[in-house]
Amino acid sequence: MALPLNPPLKPMLAKAVAGVDRLPDGDYWFEPKWDGFRCIVFRDGDAIELGSRNERPLTRYFPELLDPLRAQLPERCVVDGEIVIVGPERLEFDQLQQRIHPAESRINRLADETPASFVAFDLLALGDEVLCERPFAERRAALEQALGAVEAPVHLTRTTHDRAEADDWFQRFEGAGLDGVMAKPADGTYQPDKRVQFKVKHQxxxxxxxxxxxxxxxxxxxxxxxxxxxxxxxxxxxxxxxxxxxxxxxxxxxxxxxxxxxxxxxxxxxxxxxxxxxxxxxxxxxxxxxxxxxxxxxxxxxxxxxxxxxxxxxxxxxxxxx
Known part of the structure; x- marks a missing residue:
């Protein structure tokens, strides 16, 4: 790959806070906290790499995502997001864990039986430009422009500027398998392996x-x-x-x-x-x-x-x- 950011790359992390009302003062964008596998997608033409939170490759474990990502992501980009499996009533994290298996035949069978989806929530590079030093509000706007028309199994995460709506998501979507909500400073840069954003989780x-x-x-x-x-x-x-x-x-x-x-x-x-x-x-x-x-x-x-x-x-x- 000849991207401006290449794998392996550690994702940006989050500090836990007790509630939306406990966040430090500031301007935030809020998102659902997806209960899946953190994944940074690297696309350089036909080449696709999926990197995990611990910098290990995930590509072989989710073969059903490669063609949709190749078809819908920009030609050269680095996108941060989450791999999830959507069940009949909730997200199925246990089904994700079954994918981490050495047998290719098992992985292919599970890819057919319980296909995964990718939810994008940050854009780290586009073309030859690294976006990490841009504030999150600008990266989000670029992400919406690049992925605004994607279709399943690729998704663009929802976001809101409204704390009340974020708190409503936190209370309402727990039964669907969502892990809580994320709070991202609007002026925050992307800092790999640093806890500079916030998460509110159910406890x-x-x-x-x-x-x-x-x-x-x-x-x-x-x-x-x-x-x-x-x-x-x-x-x-x-x-x-x-x-x-x-x-x-x-x-x-x-x-x-x-x-x-x-x-x-x-x-x-x-x-x-x-x-x-x-x-x-x-x-x-x-x-x-x-x-x-x-x-x-x-x-x-x-x-x-x-x-x-x-x-x-x-x-x-x-x-x-x-």
Whole structure:
């Protein structure tokens, strides 16, 4: 590719705020926060590349998008957006996750059964010009001019200047699978990998059991807590996700706080199959069935804890029981 911006490119990120009314003073454009895979599309003539948030290529996982993007995007451009799968009643994030699979035959079958769409929300380059230094209001106008006539499965995200309308979207569209709303400063430039825009997400709380932990990737302290909820039917402890993103100080403190729960944790642990697999694994106990779809080399070994410690956790939504 010979674009003014070429892959890999990290997308601009967002800071979380508690509500539309909690935003710093300023002039904002608001958009729905789509619950999908962040994707930067690079088009240079017939060549199309789809880049993920973590800079890994997505192109092979969504073959059904290539021809529509080639047909409807400008000849040479870089467009930021989201890949989503629209179900009968809501966005289907779990169907997106099924695409990250090594078998091409499976990917092609899923592309036919549950085709994806691309929702565009920013224009980073057009022709030979990089637009990142332009304010968002100008980039949005250029995006509308370039993509104003697109048709499914390519879409141009809705936007509003009205805070009341943005708050109405936040309240009204949760059941459709939208993740909240985005607030983008009208004068903001596009800054890759920087949290210079804002997101308002739905937040709930749950009391979860801390049944284990993983060591931080640096080898120092606790990297994440493995969380479970007791099932009302059968009394099983269902793994529902992890709590992570601790500071270095907090990671070290958690080592001491969790130590009392490690004694005899492998005796009658509710995730006994995982415990036994950990004890016999030649690879430091990777969790059975828990391999990362994004990084097969990622270390998922863990340390069991007696299922006695309960924490209150904030979460944005439930996907496939997690």
């Amino acid at each position: 709930r709380t749950a009391d979860c059991v801390v049944a284990g932990y993983r060591v931080h990737k640096s080898g120092d302290g606790v990297g994440s807590l493995l969380l479970g909820l007791w099932s009302e039917v059968g009394g099983d402890l269902r793994h529902v996700g992890v709590a992570a993103s601790f500071t270095a100080k907090r990671r070290a403190e958690l080592v001491d706080e969790l130590a009392p729960y490690e004694a005899d944790a492998d005796v009658g642990h509710p995730w006994q199959e995982w415990v036994e697999h950990m004890a016999s694994s030649e690879e430091a106990g990777k969790v059975a069935g828990g391999l990362s779809r994004w990084n097969a080399a990622k270390d998922l070994s863990w340390h069991p804890l007696r299922a006695e410690l309960v924490v209150e956790v904030k979460y944005g939504g439930v996907l496939d029981g997690r």
